[in-house]
Amino acid sequence: MTHARTTRSRRRQAGRAVAAMAAAGLTAAGLVATATPASSEPSSAAEEPAAAADVAHGDVILTMFQWTWTAVAEECASTIGPAGIDAVQVSPPQEHIQGAAWWTSYQPVSYQIESKLGTREEFEAMVDACGEAGVGVVADAVINHTTGADQGAGTGVAGTSFAVDDFPGVPYTAADFNDCRENIANYGDRDEVQNCRLVSLQDLRTGSPDVQDKIAGYLNDLLDLGVQGFRIDAAKHMPAEDLAAIKAKLSDPDVYWVQEAIGAGGEPIQPSEYVGSGDVHEFDYARQLKNAFGGQLAGLRGVADGKLPSDQAGVFVTNHDTERNGETLTYKDGDAYRLATVFMLAFPYGSPSLYTGYTFDDKDAGAPGATATSVPDADCDGGAWSCIQRDPAVAGMVRFHHAVQGTDLTDWWDDGGDRIAFGRGDAGFVALNNGDGEAEHTYTTSLPAGEYTNVAAGEGAAATYTVAADGTFTATVPANSAVALLPAGADG
Incomplete structure (x- = not known):
């Protein structure tokens, strides 16, 4: 383990060295020119398998929403590693229902690493390629639920059959789901939020040791493939103690772990409940950025006031949900969105997540060219993908973020x-x-x-x-x- 971590550190340093050499290019207008990453290993280590950089709190993570594994791998080598970005967060890699809409990725039917974004082999190759570029991989983990009861029976993108209460690909049966079979209606009721169905999604009994073992087995499989962290989807809908128990079953219980626990005033479940097992995304931070960059910036001096402690907060300007519900700034806000990203990378609060997705008018629309079982590779040259990692101001601010790390x-x-x-x-x-x-x-x-x-x-x-x-x-x-x-x- 010690040698592997040293190897990963050398790779990260190599990626940042390339970023420094490209600094002059980052000050020019337009997109960052792609570059071939420098060799990150001495010749004596040339035959070692690729190992992703260790992901830690404070690192810059680029969320690559609905990017295929092949496209992520190419971007890690050409742009992300040279820019000094520490890790990429990829969309859920498990098998899911068929359909072109983006949200099909969030409706699991099995824990095979086979999705419309690529095969298991392509996923492993992506992790290796990103590791060679000094970039870790964080996987979006959907472990609160399976697909919706409203889907009935069907076949996943990899051919696995499923039906209500019957998921032979895991396997899950009726006993593995919570007894409540109704949709959540009252967010003021803790039991309902954590034991009933979120928009029909079948709610797993995460307090069950057997269910925890199956979830941990899936996450351990991803760790074996070289994944360095997890974003826990819908964490608020699982008791914090269940998540802590699942994490304790991992082969690396200290793995980077950031949870989606959306706070709202007056609700009984609050983000602070989840800091015991890892970071938590601070949604109020992104909401405040939208208000400030649509109004006045002076109040941002106190942007961290009343929020999660900095060493436990994950921060972002937008994510795949909030860019669709209007809760935060998005690529459609142009300069304000770009400036808010600059601020996030400069201000000393939380672990920043950048976001690259695609343009859309229909909030349910899948990635450009998506079918029921596949997604084309992202194309940063055609205007259909946002590709924030290629913005010179953003790439330059990643460099700034690392240079000022630890200062007040x-x-x-x-x-x-x-x-x-x-x-x-x-x-x-x-x-x-x-x-x-x-x-x-x-x-x-x-x-x-x-x-x-x-x-x-x-x-x-x-x-x-x-x-x-x-x-x-x-x-x-x-x-x-x-x-x-x-x-x-x-x-x-």
Whole structure:
């Protein structure tokens, strides 16, 4: 284990070294040019099997919604690894019902690693390819339920038959599901939320040791394939103690673990219940970003107030659910979405998750070209996929995030409205302008005197700035843009 972790660390460092060498390219407008990843192993280790980078709290994770395993593998090598992104979160890999809609991926019928996104062999090849690029893989784990009772009987994408209360591919029978056979109607009732059906999805009896063993067997299979973490779908609908018991049965009980536990005022189940077994996604953070970037930024100084502790919070600007229900910013918000992502990567709170999906008008629509049993590879050149990992400002801010890791918030400034700035100790400084016009200001920082590179620069923005001996510098920040300073030549 020690040698494997050392190997993974070298791979991650190699990926970040490539990012540093490409830093000048990240300050140009347009998409990041793809690059061939540098060799991450000395010749003596060339024959070792690929091993993904260890995923830890604080790392940058890119959620690749409905990307095929083949496309993820290619993107890890060409863009994600060189950009310094630590891990990718992939869509659920288990067998599911047939159908072109995206949500079919969230209706399991067996725990085979066979889905419309690819085969088991392609999944394993993806994990290996991403590992060679210094990128870990986090799998979206759907373990609260199977497919919906409204589906009746049918056949999954890999040919496994199923019926209500009968899933021979696992196997699950009636005894493996909770006794409540009604849909959740009252979110103020803890028992109903955690033991009844979420929109008809058949609710597993996760308190049963037998069910826990079957779920843990599935997750252990993914760990054996090299997966480095899990996003636990619908965690709120399972008691926290059930999830802790499942995690304790894993071959690596310390694996990265982030849970979807959506908090709402007045409800009995709160996200804080789940921090005992891992991180929890902080939905209120994303909601506050939408409010701020649609109004005024000055209030973001207190964005962490009243939320989960930073070392237990997973943060995001959008995810596959919230971009469809209007709860958060999305790619459709253009510059505001981009700036909110810059802020998330710069501000010292939580573990940031980026998001790349596809454009849509129908919220149920599957990925472009999806059929009942397959999805074409993502194409970042045609405009149908959002591909945020190729945005130069975002890629530059990943570099910023790593360079300032572990430093405190300093030197906050705002104009009371749409313009803010803050430092990360003596390591970096960022200024954001969410207004319609450019803004010039002289900022006071804790940075040492010297030359600095704007890693968030886009078209029309200056690439370098000089910080004076008193820690000040003057910048004109273009409308709907940002300046993020790192020492010139720093590798992030």
